[in-house]
Amino acid sequence: MPKEFEFEKSIIELEARIKELQVISESGKVDLSREIQAITDKVEALKVEVYGSLEPWQIAQVARHINRPSTLDLIKIMCGDEFVELHGDRLFGDDSAIVSGLGRIGSHKVMIIGHQKGHDTEENIYRNFGMPHPEGYRKALRMMRTAERFGLPIIIFIDTPGAFPGIGAEERGQSDAIARNLAEMSDIGVPILCFVTGEGGSGGALAIGIGDRVFMFEFSVYSVISAEGCAAILWNDAAKAKEAANALKLRATNLLEAGIIDGILPEPLGGSHRNHQRAAEEIVKQIEAHLPILKKMSREELIENRYKKFRSMGKFSCEEELEHA
Amino acid sequence: MGWFDKLTRPRRDVPSDLWKKCTRCGEVLLIKDLAKNLYLCSKCDQHLRMPLWDRIALLSDDNSFVEVNREIRSVDPLEFVDSKSYVERLKESIAKTDVNEAVTTGRAAIEGLPYMLGVMNFEFMGGSMGSVVGEKLTRILEIGADEKLPVIIVSASGGARMQEGIYSLMQMGKTSAAIKRLNRAAVPYISIMTDPTTGGVSASFASLGDVNIAEPGALIGFAGPRVIEQTIRQKLPEGFQRAEFLLEHGMIDCVVHRRVLKSTLARILRYLTA
Numbered sequence: 001m002p003k004e005f006e007f008e009k010s011i012i013e014l015e016a017r018i019k020e021l022q023v024i025s026e027s028g029k030v031d032l033s034r035e036i037q038a039i040t041d042k043v044e045a046l047k048v049e050v051y052g053s054l055e056p057w058q059i060a061q062v063a064r065h066i067n068r069p070s071t072l073d074l075i076k077i078m079c080g081d082e083f084v085e086l087h088g089d090r091l092f093g094d095d096s097a098i099v100s101g102l103g104r105i106g107s108h109k110v111m112i113i114g115h116q117k118g119h120d121t122e123e124n125i126y127r128n129f130g131m132p133h134p135e136g137y138r139k140a141l142r143m144m145r146t147a148e149r150f151g152l153p154i155i156i157f158i159d160t161p162g163a164f165p166g167i168g169a170e171e172r173g174q175s176d177a178i179a180r181n182l183a184e185m186s187d188i189g190v191p192i193l194c195f196v197t198g199e200g201g202s203g204g205a206l207a208i209g210i211g212d213r214v215f216m217f218e219f220s221v222y223s224v225i226s227a228e229g230c231a232a233i234l235w236n237d238a239a240k241a242k243e244a245a246n247a248l249k250l251r252a253t254n255l256l257e258a259g260i261i262d263g264i265l266p267e268p269l270g271g272s273h274r275n276h277q278r279a280a281e282e283i284v285k286q287i288e289a290h291l292p293i294l295k296k297m298s299r300e301e302l303i304e305n306r307y308k309k310f311r312s313m314g315k316f317s318c319e320e321e322l323e324h325a
Numbered sequence: 326m327g328w329f330d331k332l333t334r335p336r337r338d339v340p341s342d343l344w345k346k347c348t349r350c351g352e353v354l355l356i357k358d359l360a361k362n363l364y365l366c367s368k369c370d371q372h373l374r375m376p377l378w379d380r381i382a383l384l385s386d387d388n389s390f391v392e393v394n395r396e397i398r399s400v401d402p403l404e405f406v407d408s409k410s411y412v413e414r415l416k417e418s419i420a421k422t423d424v425n426e427a428v429t430t431g432r433a434a435i436e437g438l439p440y441m442l443g444v445m446n447f448e449f450m451g452g453s454m455g456s457v458v459g460e461k462l463t464r465i466l467e468i469g470a471d472e473k474l475p476v477i478i479v480s481a482s483g484g485a486r487m488q489e490g491i492y493s494l495m496q497m498g499k500t501s502a503a504i505k506r507l508n509r510a511a512v513p514y515i516s517i518m519t520d521p522t523t524g525g526v527s528a529s530f531a532s533l534g535d536v537n538i539a540e541p542g543a544l545i546g547f548a549g550p551r552v553i554e555q556t557i558r559q560k561l562p563e564g565f566q567r568a569e570f571l572l573e574h575g576m577i578d579c580v581v582h583r584r585v586l587k588s589t590l591a592r593i594l595r596y597l598t599a
Binding site: 167174178179182210229230243248249254306310316318 | 396397398399400402403405406407408455456457459460463485486487489490491492493494495496497498499501502503504505506508509524525527528529530531532533545546547548552553556557559561562565566574575576
């Protein structure tokens, strides 16, 4: 996975140039502050230009940037050392592709659950690139039931290419684990807030995605299949991912329009991978805005509203065909 | 090829809609014989895919099936075009199958017991689940909960319908939540997985039966075998993701032969209802 993209190459080059000039300037021989300022302005303008007009396929790449804030990055910023990680599904093992535990965000004690990717190859192998096995989903469900028992709201971070397609995953019931979560999450009597922070990859994302409120970051994606996967099946050519990304309408703005999500969290200029702190602040803002409202609702109200929310999703027509009229 | 092959193979001028090859042993079977034999191979007993109306006839008492929500039809919310437009694909599927969508739902009775039935049709865009499949199934699940009628869903699907993007993904959540409501109402739901049941269908309502039944030899799994082979770069073992494999791994309650499927369902329903 590249650390830089073709479309932001000129930005990165200019940023490198600024650093060089700063070194020279700091050595005290010449004053280059005007030059540095000029290039800095140029970089900012370029960022506005580039990041203001990203294509769906480019956004799909930003969404999986290796430096994007992961669940544990966000937890560290929001909860610091107060966070207690809890492990294991009590049935088979502990899946490192999903992390969970108790934390305090602002004034709220919460259960936090999220997919976990790595920031380098070694870490990504350990985290299975954020692709859970059934035990990951079962761990998540166990945590949700624990949270419900103790009246803790649930905060979920979604960032996965998808549930892992492998022999062990099938043997241990990947389908069962995902399906079970979908059904059970509709029956959890505490507030659930979901944030798609990077990749919302299909059933593997939705399996922890049945929330009272669902938000997406500006440069995240959420889709029934990856652009590459869709291109391979429908175009018979994985290289047509760009076309597939356009067709799938997987951007946050598309999902907001479709009524699938409740809001979009703005990202700092140049994307969240350049500023984890800002990403965390945006999340806290939404938690502070929505949790007080949801906390006032009864268990029955929460479950009923969540059912209605997902019940209403879908587009179809109900008219008799003309020949039968 | 020997001379005897030429004799036993169908003549070239016999149209292919009159015969079918067994997917396991390769035996050539006349469709009219197959239909009489529940689409079982007369040589090796392989359970071939059963057409929609034969399946409905198999699982309901004579003249008991009354279709509901037939008028619900797909629209094209994403204006999706790949090598063909979604609208065109829908038109072709409707013309080919003579039904409006990949699931047909209705009221039926089995050995006199009234219940709600949903049957997926693999011939219709690979039985893929879009908004209509999700909506029609949710509606029979809700009727089931309201009227205390058991629900049986026969799955045959490659998964979610890509052409409806995120809407199709959300049908997984919608149908699963409707099953949870049925569970709370203590109304039985039996899932029957036929060949194939994979992807988003397998990872939602098809796996959530109070009783999960599979037909012998059916391919059932979350990821398709090709995707798994590409991911792990390994050949998959014989029998992987087949009904018997799922039984062995505790994911289904039983593998039931088509000849006794109806009587088995009736027996289970009598145990689970008052």
